[in-house]
Amino acid sequence: MIKTVTTTPYSDQKPGTSGLRKKVPHFQQKNYAENFIQSIFDSLEDFEGKLLVIGGDGRYFNREVIQIAIKMAAANGFGRVMVGQGGITSTPAASHLIRKHGAFGGIILSASHNPGGPTEDFGIKYNIGNGGPAPEKITDAIYARTKVIDSYKISDADDINLDQVGLTELDGMQVEIVDPVADYAELMETLFDFDAIRQHIAGGFRIAFDAMSAVTGPYAKEIIERRLGAPEGSVRNFIPLPDFGHHHPDPNLVHAKHLYDEMMGPNAPDFGAASDGDGDRNLIIGKGIFVTPSDSVAMLAANAHLAPGYASGLSGIARSMPTSGAADRVAEKLGIGIYETPTGWKFFGNLLDEGLATICGEESAGTGSNHVREKDGLWAVLLWLNILAVRKESVKDIVTKHWAAFGRNYYSRHDYEEVDSDAANGLMDNLRNQLSSLPGKSFGDLKVQAADDFAYLDPVDQSVSKNQGIRILFEGGSRVVFRLSGTGTSGATLRVYIERYEPDASRHDLETQSALADLIAVADEIAGIKVRTGRSEPSVIT
Numbered sequence: 456m457i458k459t460v461t462t463t464p465y466s467d468q469k470p471g472t473s474g475l476r477k478k479v480p481h482f483q484q485k486n487y488a489e490n491f492i493q494s495i496f497d498s499l500e501d502f503e504g505k506l507l508v509i510g511g512d513g514r515y516f517n518r519e520v521i522q523i524a525i526k527m528a529a530a531n532g533f534g535r536v537m538v539g540q541g542g543i544t545s546t547p548a549a550s551h552l553i554r555k556h557g558a559f560g561g562i563i564l565s566a567s568h569n570p571g572g573p574t575e576d577f578g579i580k581y582n583i584g585n586g587g588p589a590p591e592k593i594t595d596a597i598y599a600r601t602k603v604i605d606s607y608k609i610s611d612a613d614d615i616n617l618d619q620v621g622l623t624e625l626d627g628m629q630v631e632i633v634d635p636v637a638d639y640a641e642l643m644e645t646l647f648d649f650d651a652i653r654q655h656i657a658g659g660f661r662i663a664f665d666a667m668s669a670v671t672g673p674y675a676k677e678i679i680e681r682r683l684g685a686p687e688g689s690v691r692n693f694i695p696l697p698d699f700g701h702h703h704p705d706p707n708l709v710h711a712k713h714l715y716d717e718m719m720g721p722n723a724p725d726f727g728a729a730s731d732g733d734g735d736r737n738l739i740i741g742k743g744i745f746v747t748p749s750d751s752v753a754m755l756a757a758n759a760h761l762a763p764g765y766a767s768g769l770s771g772i773a774r775s776m777p778t779s780g781a782a783d784r785v786a787e788k789l790g791i792g793i794y795e796t797p798t799g800w801k802f803f804g805n806l807l808d809e810g811l812a813t814i815c816g817e818e819s820a821g822t823g824s825n826h827v828r829e830k831d832g833l834w835a836v837l838l839w840l841n842i843l844a845v846r847k848e849s850v851k852d853i854v855t856k857h858w859a860a861f862g863r864n865y866y867s868r869h870d871y872e873e874v875d876s877d878a879a880n881g882l883m884d885n886l887r888n889q890l891s892s893l894p895g896k897s898f899g900d901l902k903v904q905a906a907d908d909f910a911y912l913d914p915v916d917q918s919v920s921k922n923q924g925i926r927i928l929f930e931g932g933s934r935v936v937f938r939l940s941g942t943g944t945s946g947a948t949l950r951v952y953i954e955r956y957e958p959d960a961s962r963h964d965l966e967t968q969s970a971l972a973d974l975i976a977v978a979d980e981i982a983g984i985k986v987r988t989g990r991s992e993p994s995v996i997t
Contacts, residue, residue, distance in 0.1 A: 457530045457626060459606050462486040468494070468601035470594040472799035474580020476566050479516050482577045486607070488520050489527065493607035494600035495562065495581045496531045498593060504534035508552045508561035508582075510544030510635075512670040512733035513695035514571030517564050518542045520579070522614045524562050529628035530608035533559070536628060539635030542617045543695055545670045545734030547823070547831035548639040550586035554827065555638055560584055565733035568705035568820075572698035587804035587828030591920065636677050643678060643834070646764030646826060647841045653684050655844035661689075661724035664836065665714050668692045668700035671730040671833055678833070683840075699732065706731050706738035706820055706832070707997045708745065715740060726843065726850060730832035735800075736820040737832035739839055741850020749779035749866050752816030754857050755838050757785045759814060761845040762838055764826070769813040773806050775799070776909050776924055777936045777952040778818040779864040788861070797911050797923035798938065800830050805915035818868060818952065855963070862958040865970040869993035870940075871949040871984070879939055879947035882987045886925045886937055889981065893927060898977040904930045927981065932956035935978045949988065951978055968996070 465484075468475055468491050475491055482488050496502075507528050511517040521542045528536050537552060538544075544552070546563055553561045560583050566576035581589045581597065589597075610626040623630050656662070662685050666672035672693030679685045692700065703710040706729035718727040718740040727740040739746040746754070756772050759765035771792030772782045786793035794812055796802035800821065806812040807825045816822040821830030846853060893906040909923040924938035933955045940948040953971045957963065968975070979985055
């Protein structure tokens with residue numbers, strides 16, 4: 456039976472770049488999740504009788520909210536809901552399900568790379584019919600609705616058995632529990648040369664993939680070990696856990712340091728990789744070399760033609776503004792378009808839908824293509840494996856040859872996490888006040904060429920997104936970017952991106968932080984990071 460429940464609004468349900476994220480106890484407040492889900496439905500039109508995909512990364516509170524979402528979908532008039540078995544669906548796989556089955560949209564329960572557990576992070580976001588994150592006009596409408604919501608609709612039926620594949624019914628709505636891996640694995644087989652990769656592995660090529668006790672475990676186990684023939688144990692931490700095994704499921708050099716240390720060691724595998732909480736990010740490490748996400752985007756684009764799914768070439772490359780300019784040089788050489796967007800995968804959606812871009816990437820370890828409308832960690836790993844199988848060279852050789860051909864973009868991101876929000880906003884306001892006076896100023900050997908607060912004009916729908924990050928551009932191609940992240944759940948995270956372009960191959964073997972030392976010092980001098988945040992060093996350097 457459908458019932459209508461009276462509720463009162465919460466004032467803090469504004470979606471960030473990847474949906475609404477809060478601590479689990481926050482979501483456990485009375486009607487908190489229900490209010491937000493109802494606000495999603497109230498902001499949509501013409502979905503009666505249609506299909507809704509519901510996906511989750513398996514983190515704590517995932518199963519409970521899936522049950523709520525199913526019952527609310529039935530009460531609000533959806534005709535069918537599709538859910539991954541056990542409540543498990545990676546974010547890219549959920550995007551594929553939406554696209555393959557012509558769903559109206561999807562609700563994805565995830566806080567991506569953030570930690571999970573009873574007192575850790577949880578998130579809800581809505582994806583539209585193209586499989587991608589909802590654009591700002593929809594998230595703005597959802598937020599507006601959360602501020603005035605006074606009731607929600609929900610079925611009082613019993614919970615669905617999420618562990619049994621098959622069809623059932625709930626208050627007149629079909630509920631289908633599906634194998635979350637099958638459709639995705641089938642898609643990967645159409646994009647990559649599995650035979651070539653299989654032969655390369657059979658020849659002794661060794662892989663270490665860390666699923667970080669998160670959602671990509673079942674996907675990597677099926678594809679890398681069962682379909683590609685990598686030895687058992689190549690995929691590690693492959694059972695998704697609600698608390699990610701008490702680890703932080705962020706595939707960076709801090710939280711995957713054990714993998715980095717192994718790949719730098721004497722008996723390292725040939726290829727190391729990891730993915731994050733919901734499967735949309737990736738870490739790539741070769742024997743003796745870490746590949747920065749920015750470089751990975753550029754190198755995948757330069758070599759994508761070696762994979763069957765991209766043999767006809769790329770229409771264009773898109774990158775987020777803070778991502779290094781390495782991909783720009785590849786696009787220039789290939790004679791294709793390059794698009795610089797704000798941070799947030801949703802900004803790539805129009806470019807992909809219109810065929811303007813084929814491969815997209817972000818410095819925050821997100822890479823993907825037009826096969827879905829989300830970044831896709833395992834896709835990036837498989838494309839690397841395809842390239843390595845065809846070129847029959849090491850990761851290090853491919854990287855150094857790429858730098859020799861295109862130049863090297865020394866690049867690093869410094870994160871100052873859980874900074875006092877007032878202090879962080881004050882720092883950004885102070886930077887904005889300096890923008891007009893910075894051009895022409897010199898700081899040692901560095902001369903400011905331009906400074907702005909990045910704004911993006913979408914070439915497809917002409918929408919404008921302002922205040923997307925402070926850019927300070929120096930003569931010769933170096934730059935520093937400052938922005939506040941929208942993916943945390945407490946305080947503010949200040950991200951500082953530092954980049955130097957080096958065309959001289961004889962200077963491509965410098966240590967990254969040393970190569971960027973003068974820019975790091977200038978960033979602090981201009982922004983007053985230490986003084987304003989009280990931090991003597993970043994929380995995380997990647």
